[in-house]
Amino acid sequence: MFFIESGDLVSPEDYNYITNFLMETTGLSLGENKEYLLEARLVPLAQVHGMNGIQDLVLSLKSKMDRSLEREIMEAMTTNESSFFRDRRPFDELKANILPEIINERKMTRKLRIWCSACSHGQEPYSIMMLLRENYPELNDWNIQIISTDLCKKALERAREGVYSQFEVQRGLPVHLLMKYFEQCEQGWKIKPDLGAGIQWKHLNLLEDFRHLGMFDIVFCRNVLIYFKPELKKDILNRISSQLNSSGTLLLGAAETVLGISDKYAKQAGCQSAIYQLASNSVADPIAR
Template sequence: MTPLDYEYLQKLLKDRSGLVLSADKKYLLESRLLPLARKAGVPGITDLVQKMKAGSDSLINDVVEAMTTNETFFFRDKTPFDHFKDSVIPELIKARAGRKSLRIWCAASSTGQEPYSLAMLLKEKAAELAGWRIEIIATDLSPEVLEKCKAGLYTQFEVQRGLPIQLLVKYFKQVGTMWQLNADVRSMVQFRQFNLLQDFTALGKFDVIFCRNVLIYF
């Protein structure tokens, strides 16, 4: 890969996703893009860049998706979820008692563990929230991760990361070697593809926004 290829990819990634690739991330770029180059039938990154410049929009989307990091797990970092459960929700139950509705935005949801953690916490408060209209909107740049979100299917490894065993037993059922979140919890979350560089107006107003770990790897 030439320095000009690197500059081209740095600018593309910043313009399309907001992620800034510093000069020391060449190894990361190569490890993520070489499999894509092979898939596109070219020997290396320089040829991949040529193909992108020739105007393949779907290839450009694939490159941006390959460069984003989708690492996530249930109840990640614990504290924000404890705070949501113990302070934010009780305060909102008082503050929104008149309209009995809550809108929550999970703004970079990756494969769904974050919005579904919130959905399970709200399920645990079902008695207090009876009769409330609750919307959880989960968005991400990547259509691929959103497909996984919708299915709500997780491996043994994924359910062992952060999910308390009581919630696994209560809200999931085993499907072969995988675990699927029950339909009533899945149906609490709506998924939409959305780039955080876009205008947020169309999404409407929210009572709570979770926007976490989007830029930490860059």
């Protein structure tokens, strides 16, 4: 039996073409020696389209005849790893240090806007909504908007459906919240409609203009920037800063930072997680849209 060694399925020329394509369209910096990743994610896609391999995918990309294939490649290479209350501490600090202050400042408008900028399969926005429901009953009559965006349309469809396997609900989700906010279904567990009512799902590429989303009190941009080059990180962080209200807060992933990248932010006092407020010289218009 003949075995193909890892790396033999993609030529250096095809690898460079796809990595450049991903950089230009998604900002994803794949780097060197990731041939195995291309093979694992794109060979099955090529087979679905009746192609012989990655070389045929590249030829189709170069022809620019099939725009839907471009989107499928982008989505196949996008990481959609997530879990409920991921890394727990940021959610604890959100509850203890951030939300009380923001709620106090917004008590006149009774409006709270949160953006999950890479929501994947929806665990993050649903976790936020559960946190609000469980800890802040005074918000029951507030106008709460959670805008959840992602590059991957398939991930958004899954998030909107709110259906999760037994394995997925066992990752970070306390049993009492599972029983309260989910109902069993054939595929596992489904979010009850009431919990998802305040969440909006939108397709968005962070490389594109997102000013149309409006202003926010809290922005989650966790475990996204680690895939981008420094200049793209700076651009995205600076554009997010212009859409944070004066007391707004930015949450990044545990391995991410603004230090040495953007001077628009300052570390949130009392928080150990990667949580930032606007720097004093970067305060946006305090009037929420």
